[in-house]
Amino acid sequence: MHFSQFFLAAAAIAPTLAQLSGSVGPLTSHATKTAKKTCNVLSYGAKADKSTDLGPPLLAAFKACKTGGTVVIPSGNYAMKTWVTFEGGKAWALQLDGVIYRTGTAAGNMLFIRNANDFEMFSSTGKGAMQGLGYQDHKNGKRNGARLLRVEKSTNFSVHDIILVDAPMFHFVMNTCTNGEAYNMAIRGGDWGGLDGVDVTGTNIWVHDIMVTNKDECVTVKSPSKNILIENIYCNWSGGCAIGSLGTGTAISSVVYKNIYTWKSNQMMMVKSNGGSGYVEDVVFENFIGHSNAWSLDIDQKWASMSTIAGNGVHLSNMTFNNWKGTVANGAARGPVKVVCADKTPCTDITITDLSMWTETGSRNTYQCASGYGKGFCLKKGTGASYAATTSTQTAVPTAHAAAKMKEDLKTAFGISSSIPIPTMPASFYPGTPPISKLAT
């Protein structure tokens, strides 16, 4: 790239990184760990024969390397019948270059990293994958089986260049983590609710360059969370990104979502609750492109898909939506802006700037606000009491709504009744934007 472009890019990156409260990722490189000690699962009884249970050899390899070293699952196809909890490792890495096929039927987490410090999970080739074969459950109406990957109560870690496919339940959960980074991942699940892509709770977490195909959460932040930066996300036929669902004592602050491309999803961004208490504040949603989605900007504090929780509502304040472009599936039925706040706790300081989206069907957009205060569209200025939903209609095509499409947008959903192929890593996760860290090859 030219120098001028370089400086523009550097200038654009610097302020948002400040969103994080410190450095993220492992404290020592995987090369250093590998040099110290390498625990190859093949030396602990694993076989790349797609039938021997990888569980016990993987746990044995972890025990040998958990105080410093790299556990290696070399390329090849492995069966996993029993799940592994990696408890309390320090200065260790998990190098997944092979493909793990689920053969067990337990619920829980296939790979569960807990209380780790200075941890890295990665594929050196970008081809390491977990194939959950969730369709075997889903076609029978079952979706409470295993999650593929869970990192919990861990700090100073990264997960990258891994592919996760067809989880029986969720694909990737980071729960109560600090100083974490997840990037360069392709996640592809069944076309059904409840099969979340990435769910995050924690402090100081950077999630970037991730593609999700499914029918529920793309990359979602849950409570409690603070200092979260999410960027370059490709929701390639998904439920869409969200904050929530929010319950009692919600505590979410300092979250930035930027460069989010959403195609054929339920929404581009949803903040969802129904009752509850606490707050979500100091949040920025910037550079969003959407096409063919049902909802776009969707704040719904009377979310009907959730039963009402006790409390006057979660207070949403200081939320900025800036530079949203593209088209919505049906602007008259579900317009680009829906801000429905809690009546007993109106939203304050909601700012919507440079949002320009048009409809793919018909020639009309509606904008709906209830109990929301701030600037932009139908929001009321200042602060004040609850107010009933107001709807405004736009019939003039907004200027500058045009936005790029990704050429690889998924044309037909994978459904839930047959095996979902393992994808390759996409070259980019947001139009015109290379991944922040080079993809492993």
Ligand SMILES: *[C@@H]1O[C@H](CO)[C@@H](O)[C@H](O)[C@H]1NC(C)=O
């Ligand atoms: C995680 O890393 C930070 C430095 O980035 C360090 O201050 C902190 O003590 C580390 N956490 C633990 C549990 O060692």
Ligand SMILES: *[C@@H]1O[C@H](CO)[C@@H](O)[C@H](O)[C@H]1NC(C)=O
């Ligand atoms: C609003 O949130 C942004 C983004 O986190 C932050 O930079 C700003 O200081 C907040 N404003 C106020 C008044 O707290």
Ligand SMILES: *[C@@H]1O[C@H](CO)[C@@H](O)[C@H](O)[C@H]1NC(C)=O
């Ligand atoms: C989106 O999904 C389709 C179908 O799986 C795939 O061909 C395409 O590569 C995906 N896009 C990206 C950027 O990965």
